[in-house]
Amino acid sequence: AQSVAQPEDQVNVAEGNPLTVKCTYSVSGNPYLFWYVQYPNRGLQFLLKYITGDNLVKGSYGFEAEFNKSQTSFHLKKPSALVSDSALYFCAVRDRGAGNQFYFGTGTSLTVIP
Amino acid sequence: ETGVTQSPTHLIKTRGQQVTLRCSSQSGHNTVSWYQQALGQGPQFIFQYYREEENGRGNFPPRFSGLQFPNYSSELNVNALELDDSALYLCASSPQTSWFQETQYFGPGTRLLVL
Numbered sequence: 001a002q003s004v005a006q007p008e009d010q011v012n013v014a015e016g017n018p019l020t021v022k023c024t025y026s027v028s029g030n031p032y033l034f035w036y037v038q039y040p041n042r043g044l045q046f047l048l049k050y051i052t053g054d055n056l057v058k059g060s061y062g063f064e065a066e067f068n069k070s071q072t073s074f075h076l077k078k079p080s081a082l083v084s085d086s087a088l089y090f091c092a093v094r095d096r097g098a099g100n101q102f103y104f105g106t107g108t109s110l111t112v113i114p
Numbered sequence: 115e116t117g118v119t120q121s122p123t124h125l126i127k128t129r130g131q132q133v134t135l136r137c138s139s140q141s142g143h144n145t146v147s148w149y150q151q152a153l154g155q156g157p158q159f160i161f162q163y164y165r166e167e168e169n170g171r172g173n174f175p176p177r178f179s180g181l182q183f184p185n186y187s188s189e190l191n192v193n194a195l196e197l198d199d200s201a202l203y204l205c206a207s208s209p210q211t212s213w214f215q216e217t218q219y220f221g222p223g224t225r226l227l228v229l
Contacts, residue, residue, distance in 0.1 A: 034217070043118075043204055043220035044157070090156055101172055102147065102218070104156035 003027055004093045006105035013081045014113050021076040021108045023091030032094035033074040035065055037087045038107075044090065050074060061085070081112045118221035120205050126227045127195050135190040135224045137205030146188040147218060148180060149204040157204055163188055200228045 004025045013019045025031055032051055036044040048059025055067045065076045074091060091105040119138045127133050139146050145164045149157035159172035163182035177193040186207070192199055202225050206218035 036220075043222045044206075046217045046219065049217060101170060102159045102162075104149075104158070106156045 003095055003101075003103035004091050004105045006089075006091055006108045008108050009106070010109045010111070012111045012113060015083055016080050019078050019081040019085070019110065019112070021089050021091075021110060023074045023076065023105060024072050025074060025091075025093045026072060027093055027095045029095070031067075031072075031074075033065075033067065034092040034094075035059065035063070035074075035076050036090045036092060036104075038090065039087050047076070047089075083112045083114050086110055086112045118205055118207050118219050120203075120221040120224050122224060123222070124225045124227075126229065128229050129195055129197060131195050131228075132191065132193045133195060133226060135192075135203050135205075135226070137188045137190070137207075137221060139186045139188070139205075139207035140219050143207035143209050143219070144186045145208045145216070146182055146186065147206045147208075148188070148190045149206065150174075150199075151202040151204055151223070152198075153201070160190065195228045197228050200226060202226075 006023055011021055034049045035047040037047055038044050047063050048057050048065055050057045050067045058064045063078050065074055067074050088107050088109050090107050094102050118140050121136045147162040148160040150160055151157040160174050160178055161168055161180055162170040166182045179191045182188045202223045204220050204223045206220045208216040208218045
């Protein structure tokens with residue numbers, strides 16, 4: 001069973017507009033959720049994570065994400081998109097109930113249009 | 115602080131050969147994980163090493179094996195290479211405390227092409 005899903009392969013947003021990149025998850029225990037960004041020909045860079053506590057998590061470069069337990073979602077958001085935010089975004093979850101595996105979504109390509 | 119480094123950056127092998135990829139973890143990190151990222155896909159978890167022992171494994175066959183050394187650097191070995199093994203191989207390290215909560219820091223990857 002897929003542990004994390006990113007339903008949108010591609011998201012386009014105008015510069016200055018708010019952006020949302022969606023992620024839903026499925027794990028057997030408490031979720032440990034992460035967002036990473038990947039620029040072309042580069043490794044993954046950490047943006048933010050939810051472990052416990054406040055459902056709204058703030059991270060790098062003005063990004064934030066909201067943990068919603070009832071909807072099993074962890075959507076990435078930013079109030080005002082920049083052209084430099086254009087990249088590939090991955091949601092990930094640590095499933096301690098499944099051999100400590102770390103599952104990544106298939107990625108969402110974000111394009112910010114000037 | 116030195117980040118995660120991987121070598122080589124690129125590699126070309128033929129089907130049936132064996133390959134060894136190397137990773138140096140970030141200073142102070144003793145947990146290392148390996149991932150396979152096929153073109154257009156998200157990274158797939160191969161396995162994780164903590165204090166020189168494997169403590170988590172994804173759905174990869176035994177021909178994918180690894181080692182972690184006392185200095186916490188790591189190797190990924192793949193035997194009997196198949197065409198589908200062509201991918202970007204990523205190494206990530208994280209610090210000791212509560213490793214399952216910790217952020218993983220990724221290296222730039224090794225791009226393997228199997229012909």
